[in-house]
Amino acid sequence: MFRIAAPLILALAVAAPLQAETRVPTSQAEIALGFAPLVKQAAPAVVNIYAKRIVQARQNPFSNDPFFQNFFRDFGETRPKVQNSLGSGVILSADGYVVSNFHVVGGATDIRVVLKDRREFAAEVVLADKDSDLAILKLQDAPDMPYLPLRNSDEVEVGELALAIGNPFGIGQTVSSGIVSGLARSGTATGAARGYFLQTDAAINPGNSGGALIDVNGALIGVNTSILTRSGGSNGVGFAIPANLVAQFVAQAREGFGRFQRPWAGITGQAIDNDIAESLGLDRPGGVLISGLHEKSPFRLAGIRPGDVILGVEAQEVNTPQEMIFRMSVAGLGAEVAVRYYRGGEVSEAGVAMQLPPDSPARLTKMLGDGSPLPGLKMSRVNPAVASELGLSLEAEGVVVEDSGPYGGRVGLRRGDILLAINGQEVATPDSVEALLQNSARRVSMDVLRGLQRVQIRFRL
Template structure:
């Protein structure tokens, strides 16, 4: 049901409620009554939804006077030097605790140097980001000097069902706090969000527009079930397909923020696989396509320690079905580091359950971080040995090895090195450890030939001293 069809019959319906009159205003006593009007629910929830104004300084190039000229545009491509520019962003947030922890989107507050949070009663607070994660497009802020704040309770999003009535609360287009209604129209939407966000989302048809980002998606009890993060649109406006980050993941973000973490830590799976499609399901003897078939397991993976092997099909995590890699990582993330999860697998037609400890990617072998000094050939070049933890940070291939560039520094950047490049050889010498790079550079002479692996491709960099 939509509010526009409900409101005209509100007076008639109230006459059926014992002891109620048209002029009487009271909190509805059941889901059936609350569906007649959202007003009491809105009054309860909106004080905990805030507007966020953020400023960040970005380096932007001014327009070149030679732009479009076929001859001079290339000759004077460096004519316009980057100039610092203040960029403003507007979004929403949700207060999660009395002491002023607030959740919002990374694309609203990430990299901000000045954040101002305005409550519905017009109180204003300065805020700082205490934990941020671009991959999930989520951030936790702390209001300065806040106490006794209104906040929303978190509902376990695993209990949310398609068809539930929901409200989206935020500040679309900067017009002020606004409420829109709809239903949960889909669950387990993985990889559907835009921008940098990856993972698992709740889909809703409640209108969500620019400025709603970071706002609340609540159920008819006023509990937070998700944080609005993006829309699927071709016009820039809401077309009824919006996505929210589930509250179960929000709870883990809040837990890690309270523990002092500055970036979100996810459990490491240490395996590769693919979703089971119709053809695979038939070959595996499954009645319907479900789960993830394992194609490779890292020797240090907790799944390997639990006995999971190539060819196994992962069907569920803690009793909840998983049908994609992002969904499995999401289920593990909401369980939390330091805990364990029961993994249901299918092996040669038999269903088994194994217990997997949830751990971070190991620093084995040690990363041996090294920064070349001022007297080295490429001063400021920061290097590290690739291990599972480093590979996780930089999104490297599953079994990547070698030495990675974590920061090229000013000189190496000019010759073409980038963060994430894996150095295969320098001057024809194979590289196995960070210290090998400095030695090979000194022995290479004036003409230096470096081969790096970038996005799975070998790239040759040549330069002279």
């Protein structure tokens, strides 16, 4: 299991504060000076990123026809097509670790990073996570690089001055100024990212994604990721992923992980509104109401039960499930966090271990071979680790489809489907799926659980 000691986490997450006073300019001379010295200091560490990826595009002669395009969406052959993307990134270390957004570099086959001084380097993604919309790149053959220190983003306050640096619309490095206009934004940002964000009114536009949001001391407080807009341009509502989460990504990238590892909660819960707060005896809405816990959940092992309300993690309030997961991710694997919870009119505290979901019982992963009726079908037995990877419910059990394969996809199987029965006979293990298919007659009937819906798939061999 990957573990990071608490002192190391603190060292990674919190940059040593610069001895500079944060204050409003007090003279005309200070106002005239503006942000020029700050930009000169920070801009060399903000880079432009050019990424290419190969996608399978369907050659459809009806794609531009206003009438027939809706009838022939899946018509035509699929052919590889080069897709280009443009974004920004921030150098975080002298040895060339760079942070950007997943939607900028995810799946890229060729990445070029261009510095402000026009130097250009090849880069590769060493750690990526679609849910957080973050990716860590490593520059190849890079000398001693300029970089930005990370600030403890929990210390950021609404009203602080902030600068956004990036490459909007591909016109070149640009700086926009504003303030931090909100904290703990969850469920409001757009794009692939989910979780917890800083909000700023500094102008963020397409191409700014992955760029830096810095404070008046030149420290990185967030990575710009998305905006709320109706026109496609900035309306002054932009979101940045906090620096404390970025620090955990860098730490795991240095440990050699290719996919970000989150601590496992093993719970289901919901935000609390006024009605729920009143029914529970809370004086105001706040916290996360626990509705279910897996039997192996570290919260259950710490004594927390369904019906309890999680109020805070490590002295930080949490008001949505996304905020709680963010706080756990920032704490890091191997740590033990103090969780405050409310039960029966009293507030208590418990120590909860930050750990990966258990990979037991054994997943028994199996892929059907060429001699099978559904070659390429990949299945596993559901356990907490498998359920976490595929986004299944805590109650999920049985055999789940990890990859439908070329033929399974044609008959209607999807990733995440749980196989219940084949021709009326219950599916027990991945091995039993192969045996039941081999013993089938020409017609096959499969009972599948897809989310909360039971689906029957029928096909001929």
